[in-house]
Amino acid sequence: MTLWIVLRNLRVRALATLLTLLGVALATATALVVPLVLRSLERGAADAAQVFDLLISAKGSPTQAVLSSLYLLQPPIANLPYATYADLERDPRARLVIPLGFGDNYQGFPLLGTNTQVFELRLKPTLPPYFRLRQGRPFRSTYEAVLGARAAQATGLKVGDQFLSAHGFFATQQEAAEAREHHQEEKYRVVGLLEPTGGPWDRALLVPIQAYWEVHEEGAAQRQVTAVLFTGKRLSDVYQVAQEVNRGTQAQAVFPGQVFAQTKDVLLQGQSAYGALSLLVLFLAALLIWQGVYAQGLERRRRTALLRALGAGRGVVFGVVLLETLLEVAIGVLLGILLGWGLAALGSGLLGERLGFFLPPPLLEVGLIGRVLLLLPLGVLAALPPAIQAARESPLEYV
Structure with a gap:
């Protein structure tokens, strides 16, 4: 009976109910969107870098080294002498030197x-290679290329197609035209297409390092590399090599996981600031609920008095007002959770497209859900004064 009265009241004042639901839903979604997107970014960035054990680059910012060489988001710091790569390649502790x-x-x-x-890179020794061919074969001669999944899809290149490259990380139409005339004499031929990995190298076109040297007219004495990926036979080998490299003056050894952890700390600082803002938004939503409940309490005084005249006890009247508010808030929070997750999924997809690697769907963790569920007790507290007032209302006042 009480639930039927509550549903009838909500239907009678449909516009006010809709506005309350909208306010609660928007406040809930606002509190969820950014944390969900940031956590998707954390997971996606960690997944994209975990295949690489040790990155060796020119001295400079470790973060820029990782962003340029592993995430392909910034220009490299500088090049390394060929001797650095050759020494690592001859090192008996090396399993892979790339x-x-x-x-x-x-x-x-x-x-x-x-x-x-x-x-040959693997996430774990027991797993299959991280970069697997969907079609074709690995490159063998100098001007052969293997394309990442996104690069192949966006450029339309297929196995057997040929292309000319342009200088720089990003090509304008003029640069592309100049590249066709001056950049290289021999075209690259596509010999393989990779399965998608979800990582940033899906955007890359892999070619032999010899082609890089020939195109840039680097003779044996002038050869350079931008960076080197090192995988040791044992974990201790990786740490030993890193220490030796960092003691030198030309190169730095960077553990991608450590750089990611430092970057994550920066993200968490921003997330903490947003968390405080989201709590403020939830508090404003609670004020909205209180204002709505109080205004509705004034409007329903005649209906409440009628209920009392028909024999409804004070407990029933008190329960109707309380349950009405709780139901509104619960539905609004549920809609807000769905809206927040949907917006976060859309935002993660767009951000992943822009960054060039896959961001996993957002996860609704217990901590985030608990934050927005604070609106339920806040809504109940807001409903207590008008519920008590309604329970004390005398039907004789409206006779």
Whole structure:
């Protein structure tokens, strides 16, 4: 009976109910969107870098080294002498030593000079290779290319197609035209297409490092590499090599996981600030609920008096007002959670497209849900004064 009265009251004042639901839903979604997107970014960035054990680059910012060489988001710091790569390649502790050479692009997608050991990278020794061919084969000769999944899809290149590269990370139409005339004499031929990994290298066009040297007219004495990926036979080998490299003056050894952890700390600081803002938004939503409940309490005084005249006890009247508010807030929070998750999923997708790697769908964690569920007790507290007032209302006042 009480629930039927509550649903009838909500239907009678449909516009006021809709506005309250909208306010609660928007406040809930606002409190959820940014934390959900940031956590998707954290997971996506961690997944994209975990295949790489140790990155060796020129001295400078470790963050820029990771963003340029692993995430392909910034220009490299500088190049390393070929001797640095050669010494690492001869090191008996090395299992994989993969050179990286940057500086060219095709239609804005970076060319990555490397060697065939890149196709041996694994997330774990027991897992299959991280970079797996969907079609074709790995490159063998100098001007052959293997395309990441996104690069192949965006450029339309297929196995057997040929292309000319342009200088720089990003190509304008003029640069592309100049590249066709001056950049190289021999075209690259596509020999393989990779399965999508969800990582930033899906945007890369992998070519032999020898092509990088030839295109840039680097003879044996002038050869350079942008960075080197190192995987040791044992974990202790990786740490030993990192210490030795960092004691030198030309190169730095960077653990991608450590750089990501530092970047995550910065993100968490911003998330904490947003968390305080979201609590303020929830408090404003609680004020909205209180104002709505109080205004509705004044409007329903005649209906409440009628209920009392028909024999409804004070407990029933008190319960109707309280349940009405609780139901409004609960529905508004539920709608807000759905709206917040939807907006976060859309935002994660757009951000992933812009950054060039896959961001997993947002996860509704217990802590985030608990934050917005604070609106339920706040709504109940807001409803207590008008509920008590309604329960004390005398039906004789409206006779």
